Amino acid sequence: MLTIGTLAKRTGTKVQTIRYYEQIGLMPEPGRTEGGQRRYGNAELDRLAFIRHSRQLGFPLDAIRELLDLSDAPDRPCHEADEIARRQLKLVEQRMERLKALRAELKRMVKECSGGNAAQCRVLEVLRDHSECLTEHDQIGI
Amino acid sequence: MLTIGTLAKRTGTKVQTIRYYEQIGLMPEPGRTEGGQRRYGNAELDRLAFIRHSRQLGFPLDAIRELLDLSDAPDRPCHEADEIARRQLKLVEQRMERLKALRAELKRMVKECSGGNAAQCRVLEVLRDHSECLTEHDQIGI
DNA sequence: TTACATCCTCTAGCTACTGTAGGTTCAAGT
DNA sequence: ACTTGAACCTACAGTAGCTAGAGGATGTAA
Incomplete structure (x- = not known):
């Protein structure tokens, strides 16, 4: 399980940015510890890497949202x-x-x-x- | 004397943008009619054209501010x-x-x-x- | 005089974050 | 068990450079 800080470091993202992505529904709400801190798994790591890479290629967040939807539905035509x-x-x-x-x-x-x-x-x-x-x-x- | 709408048309600017430039101090406060409407002269037309052209060349507003200051002081070295x-x-x-x-x-x-x-x-x-x-x-x- | 285009102020919204304040939790060391 | 300090939490404000809308006043031509 990864803390938000570790996830941030691994993907080259700021911690606040991850929370922002959660707020706008681009990242899912993760599990929490008893004390209320976020904990992430590998699925979230992959998803965030996808988002960041797309951003680096200049895709706007809306387009990334569409791409993630496609990515979640492997049967849809590409x-x-x-x-x-x-x-x-x-x-x-x-x-x-x-x-x-x-x-x-x-x-x-x-x-x-x-x-x-x-x-x-x-x-x-x-x-x-x-x-x-x-x-x-x-x-x-x- | 030009209304704000005419000034906007002549420089390819939106009316709101001109008011915004006034608000942030990039354009001076112009004279007003008795009813409170803005009226502009040629100096303002030139200034706004300068601003717009600089924006089209990609200069950020801060840089344009500096350029306008220079432009106002013809003796300073260029x-x-x-x-x-x-x-x-x-x-x-x-x-x-x-x-x-x-x-x-x-x-x-x-x-x-x-x-x-x-x-x-x-x-x-x-x-x-x-x-x-x-x-x-x-x-x-x- | 009347119609109506244009003007006014004020406020909120846009993208994609980033920063700060004030407080809590986690994990490691003793 | 206790302490310390880094990392976490929420909530809000701010960034650039505009743009849009509400609700009302003004200017001008017929």
Whole structure:
């Protein structure tokens, strides 16, 4: 049986995060000692590892919830999981494109900084005037 | 004089966002009509455009605050602005690297999906076991 | 004058956690 | 058996950067 602290260490999670996952129903309510402390088994360890790994791949908690449901029902066809992964892949690719444009713009800003004072600063100038942009970057969420 | 709605339209901002910027001190308190409605001039339009453009380039509000301070003091040397931009560029480059690794992993997951049912699904399997990863991806914030 | 779009304040909610306060329990050492 | 100290407990507040809604006031054109 594992304490919450041990579980946290094994999965690279903070203790509070585990309690948070329990609160939102992503982790089950575990057994308790007489004194009221949580104790976990291997099933919970696996489940948390799954959650953490999915998070590292950028899946939002909602998607992870769906994936866990699928994982709990081995008979269901897997194209749903595939679709969730494809959706995530698409998102990642969109983010990459956006970051590429931003990087180009930032590189240009930094390169053109004259090193004088703020009045002539190209960095500030570029920020002041969107029309100077070489690239399009129209949504804000990165 | 511009109403808040016009200002919002001109800068591609939501009305609530402008009020939020005022609340956190990023935008100044504007003049009001007798009835209490906000009215803006061109200085505010420029300032908001600056803020929005900086946000689109991924600068956090704190950095934008610093940039606005610099922008308000044309005599200060510009290396501070340059440094903020460089910091942002570095962040963007880190994010790109991370996304590249994630994309590789997701592509592999999707490619190997057998199309059977959840029990044999590679997507779920890869998520279950981090050791199957081909790439390292250890922080969560994307 | 009337209609109605737009404005106002205030509050709560979103994601995914993280931190803190104040108190309890567990396990190891003596 | 007793003490000590790390780890646990709950509950609440805070983070970034907005966004949405309620319920009511104002501005403007016909």
